Amino acid sequence: MRTKIILSLFILFFVYASGFAEEKPSPLRLNQLLKEELSLAKTPALYFIFDLEGKTIVLKSRGMVLQEWKIESVRSWGDQPLLKTMTLVKKSTLFPPKRQKIKPGAAEEGDTFELDALELKDMPSTYVLYMSEGTYLYIRSKPEKFISRVGDIGHLFNWYVWVPLRNLGFELQKKPFTAVDVKLGNKEEAQALYWSLADGIKGIVFCL
């Protein structure tokens, strides 16, 4: 009996903590979203929209979708993200991709050709996007191999133990805090998102 109660409580907790309920956005929220998007689309810069309700991430320019990623699952801690234009302040990851330094004259010396390039495969698939307005987006992909499954356990520990504590710290300092965990379909999608979102890019995180 006790086990059943504990199990039910756990299920209830995970369902609730899994994020935002699936409803239709109110005309007012939609109005705010469209106004923010129009102000972004009027500029020549690229921008993103994390639509947590529609479970999509889009990279856009002039209102046109350049790239779209499907979100597998989403959950959150803290305040609802503010519906206003945010800036990607920085990307944080355990092993950031490193740019190669060209040695002047090296290509002339050697007979073999080595490609010193930063490519999609060099991008991380688990990282945090630090947004302005105290919003943190934890991006990861569906674990495919044994190592990524182990890494995912580490991520879950971080999400359920460390992130709430961090939120508490922010709350005590009266600073805004929103953490959103976004899981993408596969490793390459998470890598492409890392690649496409350059530091300083602006966008919107939308939920009901």
Place this chain on the structure above:
Amino acid sequence: MKKNKILLLSLLGVLAFFILVEIIAYVVAWPRRTAEKAPPGGKPGEGASVDRLEAENSSLRKKIKALPPKAVYIVVDLAHNALYLKKGNETIRKAVVSCGSGSILEEPGGRRKWVFDTPRGEFYVKSKITGPTWVKPDWAFIEEGKEVPKNPEERLEPGVLGDYALGFGSGYFIHGTLYTRLLGRSVTHGCIRVGDNDLKVIYQAASIGTKVYIF
């Protein structure tokens, strides 16, 4: 024995404290929604106010829809080294290309530094050239470990940019290549290299002012 008991109790105390803090953190961090502010002219949900908002939303959607180019445009996906020639939602041509390597070159002595990225954002075709000649910039000589020539004639290198080049500003071009086996890889100094057949189609379809979106 007593020492062990004290140690155990201390550990349990620390654990209990940690659990208590974690419970408080869970309560505080529980996902919560921001209350909706009433729009000017009424509370959300009121009939007239909702109608007015829906009408405004429809007008905003139309304004956003009117922004994309009506004519042919070019989209370059740097992550996948792919170029798309498009009109509206239709893809006219997909080409495998080579984009910026992201490598860094420093001039010996550290006076100048170059990062070989392809720029991202919205651009437009500023020039169209047939039979382009490459005017080698300083970095090309430094990369080869050679001295930068004083005579401008020594910078000219015909034949390496293919049959056509489309300039989109700041010295960046969409052009041809001799290294077709490297198409699909990020190897350039920032320009976008395209294979001969694709380049011809792109060159013919694009005109001065054609929009180029790079991401």
